[in-house]
Amino acid sequence: MDPRPSATAQTDRFERRRKAIIQAATEVFLQHGYLGATTDEVAARASVSKQTLYKHFADKRQLFAETIMDTTTDVADGLSGIAATLRDTPPQDVRRALRNLADGFLGNLLRPEVLRLRRLVIAESERFPEVGKAWFDRGFDRSLVVLGEAMRHLADRGLLRGVDDPTLAAYQFAGLVMYQPMNRAMFAGTDAVPPAETLDRIADAAVDTFLAAYG
Amino acid sequence: MDPRPSATAQTDRFERRRKAIIQAATEVFLQHGYLGATTDEVAARASVSKQTLYKHFADKRQLFAETIMDTTTDVADGLSGIAATLRDTPPQDVRRALRNLADGFLGNLLRPEVLRLRRLVIAESERFPEVGKAWFDRGFDRSLVVLGEAMRHLADRGLLRGVDDPTLAAYQFAGLVMYQPMNRAMFAGTDAVPPAETLDRIADAAVDTFLAAYG
DNA sequence: TTCGAACGGTACTGTACAGTACTGCTCGCA
DNA sequence: TGCGAGCAGTACTGTACAGTACCGTTCGAA
Numbered sequence: 506m507d508p509r510p511s512a513t514a515q516t517d518r519f520e521r522r523r524k525a526i527i528q529a530a531t532e533v534f535l536q537h538g539y540l541g542a543t544t545d546e547v548a549a550r551a552s553v554s555k556q557t558l559y560k561h562f563a564d565k566r567q568l569f570a571e572t573i574m575d576t577t578t579d580v581a582d583g584l585s586g587i588a589a590t591l592r593d594t595p596p597q598d599v600r601r602a603l604r605n606l607a608d609g610f611l612g613n614l615l616r617p618e619v620l621r622l623r624r625l626v627i628a629e630s631e632r633f634p635e636v637g638k639a640w641f642d643r644g645f646d647r648s649l650v651v652l653g654e655a656m657r658h659l660a661d662r663g664l665l666r667g668v669d670d671p672t673l674a675a676y677q678f679a680g681l682v683m684y685q686p687m688n689r690a691m692f693a694g695t696d697a698v699p700p701a702e703t704l705d706r707i708a709d710a711a712v713d714t715f716l717a718a719y720g
Numbered sequence: 721m722d723p724r725p726s727a728t729a730q731t732d733r734f735e736r737r738r739k740a741i742i743q744a745a746t747e748v749f750l751q752h753g754y755l756g757a758t759t760d761e762v763a764a765r766a767s768v769s770k771q772t773l774y775k776h777f778a779d780k781r782q783l784f785a786e787t788i789m790d791t792t793t794d795v796a797d798g799l800s801g802i803a804a805t806l807r808d809t810p811p812q813d814v815r816r817a818l819r820n821l822a823d824g825f826l827g828n829l830l831r832p833e834v835l836r837l838r839r840l841v842i843a844e845s846e847r848f849p850e851v852g853k854a855w856f857d858r859g860f861d862r863s864l865v866v867l868g869e870a871m872r873h874l875a876d877r878g879l880l881r882g883v884d885d886p887t888l889a890a891y892q893f894a895g896l897v898m899y900q901p902m903n904r905a906m907f908a909g910t911d912a913v914p915p916a917e918t919l920d921r922i923a924d925a926a927v928d929t930f931l932a933a934y935g
Numbered sequence: 936t937t938c939g940a941a942c943g944g945t946a947c948t949g950t951a952c953a954g955t956a957c958t959g960c961t962c963g964c965a
Numbered sequence: 966t967g968c969g970a971g972c973a974g975t976a977c978t979g980t981a982c983a984g985t986a987c988c989g990t991t992c993g994a995a
Contacts, residue, residue, distance in 0.1 A: 519941095522942095538755070538843070540753070540756055541755055543981085543982060543983085544982080544983065544984080545982075545983090552943090553942085553943080554943045554944065555943095555944095555945095555983090555984080555985090556941095556942070556943080556985085557941085557942060557943080559983095559984070564983080565983070624843060624845065625843075626907060627839050627907065628753070628839060628840075628842065628844075629843075630839065630908070630909055631836075631839070631909065631910075634908075634909050637907045637909060638907070638909070638912070640907050641903070641907035641912075642908075645903060645907060646904075670925070673921070673922065673925055676899055676900040677896050677899075677925065677926070677929055680895030680898070680899025681892050681895050681896060682895075683895070683899065684891055684892075684894055684895025685864075685888075685891040688860060689856060689861075691842045691845065692842065692845055692852045692855050692856035692860060693845070693849075693852055693857075694846065694849050694852060694853070697853070697856075706885070707891075710888055711892070713933065714892055714929065714930070714932075714933040714934075715929070717929075717932045718928065718929040718932035718933065737972095758951085758952060758953085759952080759953065760952075760953090767973095768972085768973085769972060770953090770955090770973095770974095771955085771956090771971095771972070771973080771974095772971085772972060774954070774955085775971090779953080779954080780953070780954090
């Protein structure tokens with residue numbers, strides 16, 4: 506009972522349209538929030554009629570859910586790459602590698618789009634519990650588990666000590682680095698991210714404290 | 721004391737009404753968010769007519785702004801009390817006092833109402849920048865500055881060392897304790913706060929790491 | 936060239952809600 | 966007991982928007 510013929514050309518077209526709608530919806534939802542966004546604007550920005558939009562997505566709820574679900578792994582993928590380089594750090598470079606990791610956190614997570622996306626997911630985590638949970642599990646938590654694995658690897662190589670709970674250690678590192686700037690950005694606005702010198706001081710101090718415990 | 725000559729009865733009445741409206745508005749905004757909330761429901765829950773509501777507040781925006789502004793110092797006050805007890809900790813009890821502080825953070829900030837309020841402020845920090853900034857400055861940052869002062873005091877007494885930047889040290893402690901559970905709660909929902917054993921492990925590990933650096 | 940499905944444009948429907956207008960009651964005060 | 970202010974109740978206005986219906990056009994397949 507597939508209404509579409511099996512021709513791949515039409516399927517491609519269909520998929521391209523769907524991507525355009527999701528792209529447009531991402532922008533509109535990020536700008537106005539869930540309730541503030543209108544399907545009219547999404548359709549217009551995707552250069553698609555509302556009829557087409559509603560052929561792809563049953564209703565506004567589903568459009569939102571699928572749109573945000575699409576972003577779950579974006580940030581995590583970036584951090585996983587950095588975590589991977591940590592595993593094979595030469596012995597004398599642990600401090601430098603951790604400092605590098607801190608910069609990776611700050612540089613990735615404090616980007617305006619990431620902050621707006623974060624705010625949106627948090628804002629709608631009661632209306633869309635599955636979306637919030639997925640974001641946490643597949644994005645947030647996942648990248649810290651990966652980071653924890655890298656730290657355990659460093660511990661196995663004797664470059665860190667006392668890493669009984671690798672994931673917890675990873676969260677501690679992230680907390681040392683991100684807690685102040687992330688909260689500041691969440692509350693005081695995207696343009697309230699601390700200046701580079703401040704971030705440098707925070708990153709240095711985070712590495713010092715982390716190595717005092719695990720170095 | 722009261723500069724006004726007469727009519728205090730009516731003024732009291734007026735003020736009581738205003739408080740009732742703000743109380744009702746707090747509940748309604750927390751439940752539905754800014755756009756999702758209706759002034760009809762606020763008026764009904766405050767047992768007040770819409771006319772009366774609009775006599776107290778020019779429009780919905782102002783109602784929201786004043787309602788949330790009213791909450792800025794609620795959480796900070798609770799934490800400041802705990803921070804105050806830290807200052808005069810006897811020498812042998814530093815670890816226990818820090819552990820106590822960690823419990824204070826977790827117990828205060830992970831309460832369902834606090835989480836919902838946090839989500840709301842974050843969600844509306846673009847529509848209401850003043851509100852978000854005020855919440856950060858008067859609530860969040862303020863309590864950590866106070867905590868930093870207490871830590872500097874401990875350092876002056878020789879119970880901590882290396883506290884060059886007390887506020888930064890306070891943020892590090894808060895990050896070690898709160899980063900994982902707060903993010904989990906923000907994304908995965910109010911009922912996703914980790915169980916008590918997990919929070920215990922996090923608090924213990926936070927104190928260990930903090931004291932490794934500053935003890 | 937012809938056929939048919941999908942699509943864009945657009946107008947429409949129903950509903951929800953911010954803010955206002957009006958009426959009659961109630962309550963504090965003399 | 967009577968007066969006046971403020972308020973509850975309620976109805977109304979204007980607007981915005983989710984979702985649908987309809988029509989004419991485009992485009993791919995044979």
